[in-house]
Amino acid sequence: MSLSTQILLGLAGGIACGLFFGEQVAFLHWLGDAFVLLLQMTVLPYVLVSMIAALGQLDRRQALLLARSAGVFFLLLWALGLGLALALPLAFPAWQSASFFSQNLVQQAHSIDFLSLYIPANPFRSLADNVVPAVVLFSIAVGLALIGSSRRESVVVPLTALTEVLSQIAGFVIRLAPIGLFAIAGHAAGTMDLSQARALQVYMLSYAALALIAAFWILPGLVLALTPFRYRDVMGRARAALITSFATGNLFVVLPILAESAKQAVMEAEVARRDDSAVAMVDAVVPTSFNFPSVAKLLTLSFIPFAGWFTGFDLGPGQLPALLASGFMSFFGSTVVAVPFLLDLFRIPGDVFSMFLLADNLVGSRFGALLASVHTITITLLTAAMVAGLVRVRWRALARLAGVSLLLVVTALLGIRLGFEAMGDDYQQYHRFVGLDFAGPTVPARVLDKAPDPLPPVDPGATVLERISARGRLRVGYRTDSLPWVFRNQEGRLVGFDAAMAHRLASDLHVSLEFVRTEPGAMAELLNSGYLDLAVSGIAVTPERLLQVAFTTPVVEETLAFVVPDHRRDDFTSWRHLRTLHGLRLAVPPAPYYRRKIARELPQAKLVEIATPRAFFRSGAAFDGLAFGAKSGSAWSLVYPSFSVAVPQPDPLSVPLAYAVARDANRWRSFLDAWLELKRADRSIEQLEEHWILGKPDEERRPPRWSILRNVLGVGAGGTRGEGGDVRGG
Numbered sequence: 001m002s003l004s005t006q007i008l009l010g011l012a013g014g015i016a017c018g019l020f021f022g023e024q025v026a027f028l029h030w031l032g033d034a035f036v037l038l039l040q041m042t043v044l045p046y047v048l049v050s051m052i053a054a055l056g057q058l059d060r061r062q063a064l065l066l067a068r069s070a071g072v073f074f075l076l077l078w079a080l081g082l083g084l085a086l087a088l089p090l091a092f093p094a095w096q097s098a099s100f101f102s103q104n105l106v107q108q109a110h111s112i113d114f115l116s117l118y119i120p121a122n123p124f125r126s127l128a129d130n131v132v133p134a135v136v137l138f139s140i141a142v143g144l145a146l147i148g149s150s151r152r153e154s155v156v157v158p159l160t161a162l163t164e165v166l167s168q169i170a171g172f173v174i175r176l177a178p179i180g181l182f183a184i185a186g187h188a189a190g191t192m193d194l195s196q197a198r199a200l201q202v203y204m205l206s207y208a209a210l211a212l213i214a215a216f217w218i219l220p221g222l223v224l225a226l227t228p229f230r231y232r233d234v235m236g237r238a239r240a241a242l243i244t245s246f247a248t249g250n251l252f253v254v255l256p257i258l259a260e261s262a263k264q265a266v267m268e269a270e271v272a273r274r275d276d277s278a279v280a281m282v283d284a285v286v287p288t289s290f291n292f293p294s295v296a297k298l299l300t301l302s303f304i305p306f307a308g309w310f311t312g313f314d315l316g317p318g319q320l321p322a323l324l325a326s327g328f329m330s331f332f333g334s335t336v337v338a339v340p341f342l343l344d345l346f347r348i349p350g351d352v353f354s355m356f357l358l359a360d361n362l363v364g365s366r367f368g369a370l371l372a373s374v375h376t377i378t379i380t381l382l383t384a385a386m387v388a389g390l391v392r393v394r395w396r397a398l399a400r401l402a403g404v405s406l407l408l409v410v411t412a413l414l415g416i417r418l419g420f421e422a423m424g425d426d427y428q429q430y431h432r433f434v435g436l437d438f439a440g441p442t443v444p445a446r447v448l449d450k451a452p453d454p455l456p457p458v459d460p461g462a463t464v465l466e467r468i469s470a471r472g473r474l475r476v477g478y479r480t481d482s483l484p485w486v487f488r489n490q491e492g493r494l495v496g497f498d499a500a501m502a503h504r505l506a507s508d509l510h511v512s513l514e515f516v517r518t519e520p521g522a523m524a525e526l527l528n529s530g531y532l533d534l535a536v537s538g539i540a541v542t543p544e545r546l547l548q549v550a551f552t553t554p555v556v557e558e559t560l561a562f563v564v565p566d567h568r569r570d571d572f573t574s575w576r577h578l579r580t581l582h583g584l585r586l587a588v589p590p591a592p593y594y595r596r597k598i599a600r601e602l603p604q605a606k607l608v609e610i611a612t613p614r615a616f617f618r619s620g621a622a623f624d625g626l627a628f629g630a631k632s633g634s635a636w637s638l639v640y641p642s643f644s645v646a647v648p649q650p651d652p653l654s655v656p657l658a659y660a661v662a663r664d665a666n667r668w669r670s671f672l673d674a675w676l677e678l679k680r681a682d683r684s685i686e687q688l689e690e691h692w693i694l695g696k697p698d699e700e701r702r703p704p705r706w707s708i709l710r711n712v713l714g715v716g717a718g719g720t721r722g723e724g725g726d727v728r729g730g
Contacts (some may be wrong), residue, residue, distance in 0.1 A: 018189025022707025035180025055143025081298030
């Protein structure tokens, strides 16, 4: 049985094992990780040694020819990769989208330190930290220095022998691939979150389709149209390496095997007879190509427009040049660094980065590693043929390749789009939001639509804490239309961040809870009369309100933002650009302090006060935007997904939100301040922010992953991670 057949059987067995046993096979990741580490063991030494030896044995003419030949084909393949990345959005169906709040909305974009990435100030540190680009630059410098050295043979000969030894070790490790890949596939199939996979199916199917078209048709077709190599020279000899790279999702670990496959193809196609330096070119090009963006890496750039489409932050045509330029440069480094950088750059909520990691694990890394392997073989064979003078442009073959490739790409992407549009809109964020429920301790609670008239008498000599204890209830005032702080979920229950905090406060006081719906103008009177103990609902601290009531220390920080129609988002991301827009008509909440701040920043805008944000969303085109908090605005955009949140940069304006108490309730306020510190210390506030504002799922309440053993055969079906299941909304 051939090695590639054994690998395929190992993959199939691992998938079957994972689907059958589910999360019970999570322990297999130890075996899979051990296999990957064994593969990685020789790679960085191989890159260092092989590049120095390969470049060191060239003369100056051959080195210049290598640089010129490889450079031409790198440019060609980069253009191809960027073109595929721009084409992928053709697959996006016309769905509504929105997202929970993300810190990316308010944070400044980060920059990538390309100097540290590519210049090895300390080559030994670069080796220890696995900074591959810096190691490659060091190897190139040493190899080029050897070209003019009279004693280069004393260095090149032992390094060449060491390269062969490292290749033999890699070949031995690859024989363990059936076992290692069984473990990797079993762990992935047993622990993968299927519901998240379904949410990403548009991107994953599109990426996989383009990767397969490029790997099995476009790139091999280029080699066939320009050189005397055959299809089996490109794809057949490296079959085991291609399968291994696909299964592990790692190009790095198969570089030595790809180099050996390319050498065999060069020698058997008699390219080496034409110019014996062609074999040495292979050892130079393979590790070098790893450190430049491949077609697969550039195809990953398509995740940025996908993330914009998915979250409702679509990229406009004017942003595409910036995406190509910044994306191309950032992908000289790791995609794990580049993707967050680009999300920050285009102000796309950063929480979708977790979606990228999932999509990359399921599809991107595997199909990308396969495509990157074919890219490496393609650039190597094209360069070897160019060095040997065997590149011939067959225009008819190239035209046929271009025509069929375009047809395949457009057909695949439009087919995916039409298929998903036929299945209907997949917008789920509204249901996720209104389906949120309490994930922590609660107490018995009742809700009053309004305060009684007249108000019941209050003992003026008792403190707030004494009145709460005597009453047996904590009485909390709240305002309507205050998402995500206090609102009614699909079950009609009053929930939200502040509602959850009120439940925890009542629990710590050992009393029940009473919510009272309060009009904004009546809040101060109800607090100072002693009827209300506390007022919540994301209340911003302002000088005007401080004159009427007292506030606790800030519970959370809001950031001034603008809620705008999706197509206007780019107009509101910069204060400088906003000042150039004339005739702006902005809705503002009843908070004179922040209204004056907006007026100072945008003196040309007309500000119109509205009583509730719902009036803005129902006003049609009466306003250009709503000045609001970024967290609150994000929650409203889940209900009205045709609107987006934009935070103007630089220097976003912070807005502290706190709880209001009676003006003279000093002991009660001190108690609440200390209690809030306790809730910060035990991470309660952080957990509630993740649940109500960031929309992160509660892992402890998530049921075990589906498996044949549990869900079909019923073995162990009674076990769950915790009480409860998925929260639902409507």
